[in-house]
Amino acid sequence: MRSTRRAATRGPGRAGPLERVAGSLVLAWGWRRALAAGLAGALAALSQAPIHAFPVLWIALPVLVFLLDGAVETADGGRGSRWRAAFGIGWSFGAGYFLAGLWWIGSAFLVDPLRFGWLLPIALAALSAGLGLFTGLGTVIARLLWTDGPARILALAVGLWISEYLRGHILTGFPWNALGYGLAANDTLMQAASLVGLDGMTLLAVLIFAAPAAAAGGGRAGLATAAAGLALFAAVAGFGVWRLPAQAVAVHPGIRLRIMQPAIDQSHKWKPEFRDEILARYTALSTAAGADGQGLAGVTHLIWPESAFPFLLTYEPEALRQLADLLPSGTILLTGAIRAEPPAPGESRTRYFNSIYVIGENAAILAAYDKAHLVPFGEYLPAQDTLEAIGLRQLTHLRGGFTPGPGLQTLAVPGAPAMGPLICYEAIFPDAVVDARNRPEWLLNVTNDAWFGLTPGPYQHFHQVRLRTVEEGLPLVRAANSGISAVIDGYGRVISSLKLGQSAQFDAQLPVSLPATFYSEHRSNAFWLASICMLCLVLIRARRLS
Structure with a gap:
């Protein structure tokens, strides 16, 4: 956090391109910050079908990291203002993401436009705003775990993982366009789901695509984190290549x-x-x-x-x-x-x-x-x-x-x-x-x-x-x-x-x-394992603050 804020205050001749972008986002405020978050969310929606442009996540998620770096206490607001700022950033990101990715739901209201057409703008606004609340919760959780340097990438991954899990389960649940689908963009990349399922793919997606943010003013540790993100992506792709057979799967004889x-x-x-x-x-x-x-x-x-x-x-x-x-x-x-x-x-x-x-x-x-x-x-x-x-x-x-x-x-x-x-x-x-x-x-x-x-x-x-x-x-x-x-x-x-x-x-x-896949046999343990990991992070953070 301090590293990117330091980058924001360096002279233009000393900062690299990534640090200059990071600095401008860290210092963004008010409607500019909300607009940047919303546009980043809309960009992230391009990772979903039918476009599957998953590389855009290497832009959208680092932008989210830099904006959260700037979610600091104000002189009159105390620590609560940091969390309100984090929520606003997450909500704006989520609202942009869901509006850009789910606008097509409005088509259902046009099947019978005389009865339901008037609901179209209301439904889209309510859906995007409502689902954005989950992303806002995720960024608040991330900000509670936020640390200086590369560890904040893990904090964001944990926060968004929890919010996406809740989105898929609270009330009736609606896990449509979870971030993990962006990583599962093709036959090869989706094979990791046989191990970790959709929730695990979401966790991996944030770790992989947010990692470049650590390189901005993060020194050797930041560069190592960015490299680790690329290595993790290579591991996901390599596992897919290894798992996929070259030949077609056998078929049941006598069934047409x-x-x-x-x-x-x-x-x-x-x-x-x-x-x-x-x-x-x-x-x-x-x-x-x-x-x-x-x-x-x-x-x-x-x-x-x-x-x-x-x-x-x-x-x-x-x-x-x-x-x-x-x-x-x-x-x-x-x-x-x-x-x-x-x-x-x-x-x-x-x-x-x-x-x-x-x-x-x-x-x-x-x-x-x-x-x-x-x-x-x-x-x-x-x-x-x-x-x-x-x-x-x-x-x-x-x-x-x-x-x-x-x-x-x-x-x-x-x-x-x-x-x-x-x-x-x-x-x-x-x-x-x-x-x-x-x-x-x-x-x-x-x-x-x-x-x-x-x-x-x-x-x-x-x-x-x-x-x-x-x-x-x-x-x-x-x-x-x-x-x-x-x-x-x-x-x-x-x-x-x-x-x-x-x-x-x-x-x-x-x-x-x-x-039966590893995921199909062990899925019930995934949430509790991740919860324990999150608790460990909270305890480590509390120990640092004490």
């Missing part, structure tokens, strides 16, 4: 999947006049002749995306008859669907579930999974009675919203290994992917990203799903209404896929699973 991507317009999906057209589109696309000209012959598993039917399937005998006619003997349909149950005791409303059905011969429903992690304001409305009184509704066209399911399950699928189902945004939560008591051999993710059109959102969603396969060592099959549909192996490599917005289907084989 057909994955559907109908690209149905979201504005049509729930309108009654399009019901017959939508079902006809699914059946026509399913039976479109493959490369061998045999249609569904030889297809063992047909996979449709989330909420494929614009009606309650079990209430529609004619639709069930059409499915029975569609499926040849031995072909299993795995599909998203809305499921209904009578009201629970003491309730008056029918309960609706966002589900996956396993459908066999004669359209018999063999198994079902109900989505447990629902999207707030999308699939249900928190404090519904209160918010509806002021005119708010959830985005789905379902009065009362969905009911959450019981949680993780492993489903038996005829003709295939046991499967772990994930519906839409359930796949972004690394701690809630598989039932550890009954580990599946593959994952199925059905989703509908048509809400967000051709924006970065579906690409970010897809990238996060890929990291789940690396963490677990499990292949994943993904059917999305508008994309991106794909088959991914246990290394996160895309074997086959369809482009975003494309209406098509493709056939693929099912890759075999890998042995």
